[in-house]
Amino acid sequence: xxxxxxxxxxxxLGVVCAALLxxxxxxxxxxxxxxxxxEDLEPSSVQLLWIVDVYPxxxxxxxxxxxxxxxxxxxxxxxxxxxxxxxxxxxxxxxAPSATVLILGRALMGIGGAMIMPQTMSIIRDVFPDRQxxxxxxxxxxxxxxxxxxxxxxVGGFLVEHFWWGSVFLINIPIxxxxxxxxxxxxxxxxxxxxxxxxxxxxxxxxxxILGLAFGGKHGxxxxxxxxxxxxGIVGGAALLAVFVRRQLRADVPLLDVRLFxxxxxxxxxxxxxxxxxxxxxxxxxxxxxxxxVLGLSPLEASVRLIPLAAxxxxxxxxxxxxxxxxxxxxxxxxxxxxxxASLVPLLSLxxxxxxxxxxxxxxxxxxxxxVAAVAANDVIISAVEPDRAGDAxxxxxxxxxxxxxxxxxxxxxxxxxxxxxxxxPVTGVTAQGMAGARESLSxxxxxxxxxxxxxxxxxxxxxxxxxxxxxHLAIAISxxxxxxxxxxxxxxxxxxxxxxxxx
Numbered sequence: 001x002x003x004x005x006x007x008x009x010x011x012x013l014g015v016v017c018a019a020l021l022x023x024x025x026x027x028x029x030x031x032x033x034x035x036x037x038x039e040d041l042e043p044s045s046v047q048l049l050w051i052v053d054v055y056p057x058x059x060x061x062x063x064x065x066x067x068x069x070x071x072x073x074x075x076x077x078x079x080x081x082x083x084x085x086x087x088x089x090x091x092x093x094x095x096a097p098s099a100t101v102l103i104l105g106r107a108l109m110g111i112g113g114a115m116i117m118p119q120t121m122s123i124i125r126d127v128f129p130d131r132q133x134x135x136x137x138x139x140x141x142x143x144x145x146x147x148x149x150x151x152x153x154x155v156g157g158f159l160v161e162h163f164w165w166g167s168v169f170l171i172n173i174p175i176x177x178x179x180x181x182x183x184x185x186x187x188x189x190x191x192x193x194x195x196x197x198x199x200x201x202x203x204x205x206x207x208x209x210i211l212g213l214a215f216g217g218k219h220g221x222x223x224x225x226x227x228x229x230x231x232x233g234i235v236g237g238a239a240l241l242a243v244f245v246r247r248q249l250r251a252d253v254p255l256l257d258v259r260l261f262x263x264x265x266x267x268x269x270x271x272x273x274x275x276x277x278x279x280x281x282x283x284x285x286x287x288x289x290x291x292x293x294v295l296g297l298s299p300l301e302a303s304v305r306l307i308p309l310a311a312x313x314x315x316x317x318x319x320x321x322x323x324x325x326x327x328x329x330x331x332x333x334x335x336x337x338x339x340x341x342a343s344l345v346p347l348l349s350l351x352x353x354x355x356x357x358x359x360x361x362x363x364x365x366x367x368x369x370x371x372v373a374a375v376a377a378n379d380v381i382i383s384a385v386e387p388d389r390a391g392d393a394x395x396x397x398x399x400x401x402x403x404x405x406x407x408x409x410x411x412x413x414x415x416x417x418x419x420x421x422x423x424x425x426p427v428t429g430v431t432a433q434g435m436a437g438a439r440e441s442l443s444x445x446x447x448x449x450x451x452x453x454x455x456x457x458x459x460x461x462x463x464x465x466x467x468x469x470x471x472x473h474l475a476i477a478i479s480x481x482x483x484x485x486x487x488x489x490x491x492x493x494x495x496x497x498x499x500x501x502x503x504x
Contacts, residue, residue, distance in 0.1 A: 008186060009127050009128060009133070009137075011182075011186045012123065012124075012127050012186050012187050012188075013124060013127075013128075013137050013140065013141075014182075015179060015182045015183055015186055015187055016079075016119075016120035016121075016123050016124060016141075016187070017120070017140060017141060017144045018175065018178075018179050018182075019079065019083065019116050019120055019176075019179050019183075020116070020117065020120045020141065020144055020145060020148065021144055021147075021148045022086070022116075022172055022175055022176060022179070023059075023086075023113040023116050023117050023148075024117075024144075024145050024148030024149045024152070025148045025149070025151065025152045025155060026055060026109060026113065026152070026169075026172070027055060027056050027059075027149055027152060027281070027402075027405055028149050028150075028152030028153055028156075028281065028284065028285075028405075029152040029153070029155055029156040029168045030051065030052050030156060030168065031052070031152065031153040031156065031284055031285045031288040031306075032153045032154075032156040032157040032160060032288045032292070032299050032302050032303045032306070033156045033157075033159075033160045033165045033168050033299065034048060034051070034052060034285070034288065034289060035289065035292045035293055035299070035443055036160050036164070036165040036299065037051065037102070037165050038441060038443035038444070039443055039447065040165065041096070041098060041099045041102065042099075042444065042447075043099035043102075043441075044099075044440050044441070045222070045413075045417040045420070045421075045440055045441045046218050046219070046222055046417065047099040047100075047103065048099075048413075048441060049218055049409060049410060049413040049414070049417070050103045050106075050218070051099060051102050051103055051106060052285060052409050052413075053214070053405075053406045053407075053408075053409035053410050053413070054103055054106045054107050054110065054406075055106045055107070055109055055110045055113070055406075056110070056281075056402045056403070056405045056406035056409075057110070057210055057211060057214055057403075057406035057407075057410070058107050058110025058111060058113075058114065058207070058211075059110045059113045059114045059117070059402045059406075060210065060399050060402035060403040060406060061203065061206040061207040061209075061210050061399070061403075062110070062111065062114035062115075062203065062207060063114050063117060063118050063395065063398055063399055063402065064118075064203075064255055064256050064395045064399065065114075065198075065199075065200070065202070065203035065255065066078060066082070066114050066115045066118060066119075067118035067119070067122065067395060068195070068196050068198055068199075068255065069198060070115075070118070070119050070122065070191070071122075071191055071192035071195040071196065072191065072192070072195040072198065073191070074189060074190065074191045075119040075122050075123050075126070075190040075191060076119070076123070076183055076187045076188075076189065076190060078115050078119055079115065079116050079119040079120070079123070079183065079187075080180055080183055080184070081115055082111075082112045082113070082114070082115025082116040082119075083112065083116060083176045083179055083180050083183070084112075084176075084180070085108060085109075085111055085112035085115065086109055086112030086113060086116065086172065086176055087112075087172060087173050087176040087177065088108070089105050089106075089107075089108035089109040089111075089112055090105070090109060090169040090170065090172040090173055090176075091169070091170070091173060092104070092105035092108065093105030093106055093109065093166070093169040094166035094167070094169040094170040095166060096166075105169070109169075117398070118395070118398065120141065121138075121141060121394075122190065123187060123190050124137050124138060124141060126188075126190040127187075127188065127190070142317065143314070143317065143318075146313060146314055146317045146371070147310075147314050149281075149313075149405075150309070150310035150311070150313045150314055150367075151310055153284065153288055153302075153303050153306045153310070154303045154304075154306065154307060154310060155168070155303075156168050156299070156303065157299040157300045157301075157302055157303025157304070157306075158299075158300055158303065159171065160299040160300075161298055161299045161300035162300075196253045197253055199247075199251070199254075199255045201247070202244055202247055202248065202251075202254075202255040202256075203255065205240050205241070205243055205244040205247065206240075206241065206244045206255075206256070208237070208240050209237045209238070209239075209240035209241035209244060210237065210241070210403070210406075211237070212233050212234070212236045212237025212238075212240060213233065213234060213237035213238065213241075214233075214237075214406070214407075214410045215233040215237070216229075216230045216231070216232065216233025216234030216235075216236075216237060217230075217233075217234065217410060217411065217414055218410060218413075218414050219233060220233075220234065220414075221414030221415065221417060221418040222414075222417065222418065222421070245258050256392070256395065256396060256399070257392040257396075260384070260392065260393060260396065263384050264493050265380055265384050265493065265494055265495070266380070266381060266384040266393070268380075268489055268490055268493045268494060269333070269377040269378075269380035269381045269384070269494075270377070270381060270396060270397065270400045271486065271489070272333055272337065272373060272374075272377045272486050272490055273374055273377050273378075273381075273397065273400045273401060273404060274400050274403060274404040274407070275337075275404070275482050275483070275486045276337070276340070276370045276373055276374050276377075276404065276486075277374075277400070277401055277403075277404025277405045277407075277408055278404050278405075278407055278408035278411060278412070278479070278482065279340065279344075279366075279370065279408065279479040279482065279483065280313070280366070280367075280370050280405075280408070281404065281405035281408040281409060282405075282407075282408025282409050282411065282412035282413070282475070282479070283344075283366075283408075283412065283475065283476065283479060284306065284309060285408075285409050285412075285413070286412060286413070286416055286472055286475055287306070287359070287472075288302055288303075288306065289442070289468075290350070290468070290469075290472055291305050291306075293442045293443060293446070293465070293468065294352065294442075294465045294468055294469065295352075295354050305356065305359065305360070306363070308360045308363040308364045308367070309363035309364075309366065309367045310367070311364075311367070312363060312364045312365075312366070312367025312368045312371075313367040313368075313370070313371050314371075315367070315368060315371075316367055316368040316369070316370065316371025316372050316375075317371045317375060319368070319372070320332070320371060320372045320375035320376065321375070323372055324372075324375070324376055324379060329376045329379050329380050329494065330490065330491065330494040330495060332372055332373065332375075332376035333373050333376045333377055333380070333490045333494060334487050334490040334491040334494070335369075335372075335373075336369045336370060336371075336372040336373025336374075336376065337369070337370075337373050337483050337486045337487040337490060338369075338483070338487045339365060339368075339369035340365075340366055340369045340370045340373065340483050341479075341480050341483030341484055341487065342365070343362045343363075343365035343366040343369065344362065344366070344476050344479055344480045344483070345480065346358050346361070346362050347359070347362050347476050348473055348476055348477065348480075350469070350472070350473075351469065352465060352466070352469070378397060380494065381393050381394075381396070381397050382394070382397075411478075412475040412478065412479070415471060415474055415475050415478060416468070416471035416472060416474070416475050417441075417471065418471070419467070419470050419471035419474050420439070420441075420442070420464075420467045420468050420470070420471045421439045421467075423466070423467035423470040423471070424438060424439050424445075424463060424464060424467040425463065427456065427459050427460045427463050428456070428459070429452065429453065429455075429456035429459070430448075430452065430456060430460055434448050434452075434460075438460060438464060442464050442465065442467075442468045445460055445461065445464035446461055446464070448460065449461045449464075
């Protein structure tokens, strides 16, 4: 093979990995920037959760639909369109004058991200015909994906510390423009020879269903789950997802092959990935809040404290293969989930003092163990299907990762917000209106406290910090419970076997 062709293939890999990096970083980049956004835009606790998690909640249900569209009209074309939408949405988000506009901008970024992400892997498979080279390229893609999500909070902390919160979005624009130019120059045409039929109605059903459930859950955590609006969101979302599943079962060529879940090992492995991401992404977000709002660290200091978790997730992905080869998939999944749960136990004792050593050690164990479990679950998912259905299995897996991250912030965020409001008792010297504002969020409580006499303000801040800790402790306990259940199910359902030799 000629050297120019070889150079071009690796140029293509660089382009698609750069695009992937932008998409995955933006899934976690706001974790450290959230307090600065709260101070500037003054969103409610529910609005802040939407700002953070509307992005993955939009990405998740759209991934498969845009992958099918790209198979038909061309993968570079869809990726280029996604880059344009992502850049425009980043500009809207960077200069958003209100929380509502920022939520809209993040939702549009989710649409752009869903157009970009699946095309990156499809293009790699298309331009690397040699299996050995393709395996190396896919390995690089996986490393970029893991590292991007891990370093998102670090990037966010650096930018907020030195510029302002809008810079975490503004930096996307020149990078995406460079990616567009490089795509036009180097990325060849790529599409499926026999593309599957498009099914826009299924895309609408699954997207509306997921967002409806998220809306109902957030509203219920604040106003009670008997509230008509919360019930409408939850019941309506569940009904739409039920219609979606029924439509997939009846389709000759489904958008998402839900029949794969009839295999218990497949369903358990996908569930393990969702639960792993719920714990990892959800807790990452709230520990970023804890470090800044409870301990009083700067955004950059908080992001540095999250480095052990980021580094451990990357290392965990690298050491997973030899661990799998030695112990097999069932032991790797159940053991990884069990260690992940064990790493959360010391965090239940965190208080108002800076216990950085406890936090760092727990983060290292959590990052290593949860990545080993996730990689092992990936092995089960791919191995559970025939080679000609690997694309469907991969699509479900990618959706599980994004959905787990979004649900982590939504679920644990609703818990933290609800407990915080209930635990924050009236403080002497603070008006009823002031307490109502303070119960919106810890950031709001600090702003209200700054306008009060010193002794009253200090009492309000101290009470708010304790109330936030109560919510955080319950979120950790819920994550621990999910890990225990997942460990038990994985150990009971999955069979002991050596890892598959199939190319992932």
